[in-house]
Amino acid sequence: MLTGTHWPPAVKITVGSILGLLAIGLLIVFRAMIAPTVVACLVVFILNIPVEGLERRDLPRSIAAVIVYVLLIGLVALLWLVLGPWIQRFLVELQSDLDALLRSINTSTVPWMESISLPLVGEVEFLSGDLITQFNQEIQTVIVNGLGSLTTYLGSLTSGLLSIIYVIVLSFWMLKDWNRLKAVFARAIPDPWRSEAIELAGELDRIWMAFLRGQVLLGLVVGCTVFMALVIVGVPNARALAVIAGVLEFLPIVGPIASGVVGVTVALISGSNWLDMPHLWFAALVAGLYIVIGQVESIYFIPRFIGRRVHLHPAVTFTAIIFGALQFGVIGVLLAAPTFASSVLIVRYIWNKLWDRPGVPRITEDAEDPTLEWEALRANDIKAVLFTLDGTLTRFSTRLADRFLTPLGWILGGERWPTWRRREVLLHMQGDLAGFVARLYNLLIRLRVNDRRLQKILHPTLGLTAATNLQLHEDVLPALNRLQEEGLRLGLITIRPRSALESQLREAGLPLDVFDVVVTREQMSKLPPQRDGVRHALLGLDLDPERIVLVSCLDVFLAPARTLGLSTVGVQREISSVRNLRQELRLLRTMTELPIRLLGRE
Numbered sequence: 063m064l065t066g067t068h069w070p071p072a073v074k075i076t077v078g079s080i081l082g083l084l085a086i087g088l089l090i091v092f093r094a095m096i097a098p099t100v101v102a103c104l105v106v107f108i109l110n111i112p113v114e115g116l117e118r119r120d121l122p123r124s125i126a127a128v129i130v131y132v133l134l135i136g137l138v139a140l141l142w143l144v145l146g147p148w149i150q151r152f153l154v155e156l157q158s159d160l161d162a163l164l165r166s167i168n169t170s171t172v173p174w175m176e177s178i179s180l181p182l183v184g185e186v187e188f189l190s191g192d193l194i195t196q197f198n199q200e201i202q203t204v205i206v207n208g209l210g211s212l213t214t215y216l217g218s219l220t221s222g223l224l225s226i227i228y229v230i231v232l233s234f235w236m237l238k239d240w241n242r243l244k245a246v247f248a249r250a251i252p253d254p255w256r257s258e259a260i261e262l263a264g265e266l267d268r269i270w271m272a273f274l275r276g277q278v279l280l281g282l283v284v285g286c287t288v289f290m291a292l293v294i295v296g297v298p299n300a301r302a303l304a305v306i307a308g309v310l311e312f313l314p315i316v317g318p319i320a321s322g323v324v325g326v327t328v329a330l331i332s333g334s335n336w337l338d339m340p341h342l343w344f345a346a347l348v349a350g351l352y353i354v355i356g357q358v359e360s361i362y363f364i365p366r367f368i369g370r371r372v373h374l375h376p377a378v379t380f381t382a383i384i385f386g387a388l389q390f391g392v393i394g395v396l397l398a399a400p401t402f403a404s405s406v407l408i409v410r411y412i413w414n415k416l417w418d419r420p421g422v423p424r425i426t427e428d429a430e431d432p433t434l435e436w437e438a439l440r441a442n443d444i445k446a447v448l449f450t451l452d453g454t455l456t457r458f459s460t461r462l463a464d465r466f467l468t469p470l471g472w473i474l475g476g477e478r479w480p481t482w483r484r485r486e487v488l489l490h491m492q493g494d495l496a497g498f499v500a501r502l503y504n505l506l507i508r509l510r511v512n513d514r515r516l517q518k519i520l521h522p523t524l525g526l527t528a529a530t531n532l533q534l535h536e537d538v539l540p541a542l543n544r545l546q547e548e549g550l551r552l553g554l555i556t557i558r559p560r561s562a563l564e565s566q567l568r569e570a571g572l573p574l575d576v577f578d579v580v581v582t583r584e585q586m587s588k589l590p591p592q593r594d595g596v597r598h599a600l601l602g603l604d605l606d607p608e609r610i611v612l613v614s615c616l617d618v619f620l621a622p623a624r625t626l627g628l629s630t631v632g633v634q635r636e637i638s639s640v641r642n643l644r645q646e647l648r649l650l651r652t653m654t655e656l657p658i659r660l661l662g663r664e
């Protein structure tokens with residue numbers, strides 16, 4: 063029996079099941095409204111930003127919503143008036159170039175076929191006659207079935223117009239009453255769960271905001287970059303192709319590929335405005351530009367603009383896009399990445415609740431907890447620590463950066479950018495370029511370019527000081543002594559030659575016999591990020607990779623160690639930017655922290 067206002071568990075389960083089935087039934091019945099509703103919610107999410115900005119300036123929310131909608135409609139109309147003729151002219155010019163290309167192919171191909179006695183011209187004419195007859199028959203079929211098609215078309219047009227009206231009306235009322243809707247949903251959540259639900263909603267909001275902000279910035283930056291690159295090489299209609307590249311950035315992975323295909327096709331058909339080269343080679347040049355821009359986007363722009371909030375693995379993103387396209391069409395492709403990231407967050411929250419773990423999981427870049435990473439490292443029972451030399455143990459050479467201090471001050475302004483700030487920026491740039499310089503060094507060595515000449519040019523670029531000027535960081539010796547006292551074996555990896563290294567390190571205050579294994583330039587066929595140095599260190603220590611940790615100030619040295627199964631630790635030095643060490647979750651401010659972190663005690 064029911065007692066008071068409390069229902070027994072069986073009644074709760076029954077009513078909950080009925081409500082769940084009813085909700086599923088309603089979704090099936092109104093499934094045609096799912097896509098427009100999602101679009102309306104997305105519009106509300108985007109427009110809520112300027113509406114809240116106006117609301118903070120003491121403007122009523124309803125008036126702010128009206129102002130934003132009027133401005134949006136005006137902007138759309140303006141873009142249509144400006145871009146419409148532009149796009150039409152672009153398509154007409156492209157069609158003209160395509161016709162010219164086909165005529166050129168026909169002019170050059172027919173004489174060649176006749177010269178090798180291929181009876182293709184007559185066959186082409188015969189096929190053309192058949193095609194015309196078949197085309198006439200198809201026209202008659204279309205006319206006969208025209209009335210039925212017209213009815214279907216009018217139905218689709220009506221449905222589309224109703225969907226647009228539905229999106230506009232629903233999004234306006236949701237935007238106008240957004241604060242009330244949030245309060246209603248918050249009150250509907252039971253008190254014990256309310257705080258975590260609000261926290262979870264905030265984390266989801268940050269994911270989607272990062273996606274929106276990141277994609278807009280990506281679109282602008284990539285569009286401008288494509289425009290400048292295409293103008294330089296003389297691609298016709300560079301502005302239209304840049305707009306296409308910027309807009310398609312909202313389709314992860316698929317969008318950049320599609321914009322590249324469009325750009326290469328235009329280059330193949332139209333050629334260059336001023337470069338005197340065959341269309342095929344020009345198309346290959348444009349393809350190379352798109353590939354380079356895509357690599358810069360993946361390595362630099364995406365981590366910087368989107369970060370870890372939505373930056374999923376490419377394979378996961380591609381799978382989510384394909385699933386979204388198959389199930390929801392264009393909307394599924396657009397929203398695949400943030401939807402999947404949100405799903406991951408919710409699944410992790412449910413998993414934590416199943417295992418009685420407190421709190422809402424966080425996947426934002428400012429919420430990484432390195433404590434778990436250090437605990438996992440200590441669980442590996444580390445037996446040895448490898449160090450890279452230059453920048454990590456010894457000071458990095460600032461000679462190259464100092465050469466550009468004054469010119470950079472002229473460009474940026476010496477008052478706004480003082481000397482210390484300019485030097486910091488230049489050193490970070492030098493550290494970020496270390497991987498590229500090392501790869502170039504490896505390529506030139508492979509081409510048998512003189513090694514000594516290369517060393518004179520590239521060593522300053524890599525920040526290598528002269529052997530007579532080696533200076534240890536002040537925090538190095540205390541850390542090494544503590545590690546030795548705790549029974550850990552030490553190793554050193556350097557791209558310097560072994561000649562005179564021992565005496566120079568001793569003069570700097572670091573005897574070479576401190577290390578159980580020393581790997582120098584002579585033992586490496588290639589510089590990092592190749593793995594030769596780490597492999598030789600593994601052989602010398604004769605330990606399992608998971609028992610060894612590599613410490614360095616640059617990711618170009620840490621990356622090959624990770625691929626071989628070693629644990630890694632980044633130490634922040636003058637050349638270490640946050641961007642360079644973004645893949646490393648275990649970071650040290652000073653080397654004296656290393657023994658404490660590894661041992662878990664002071």
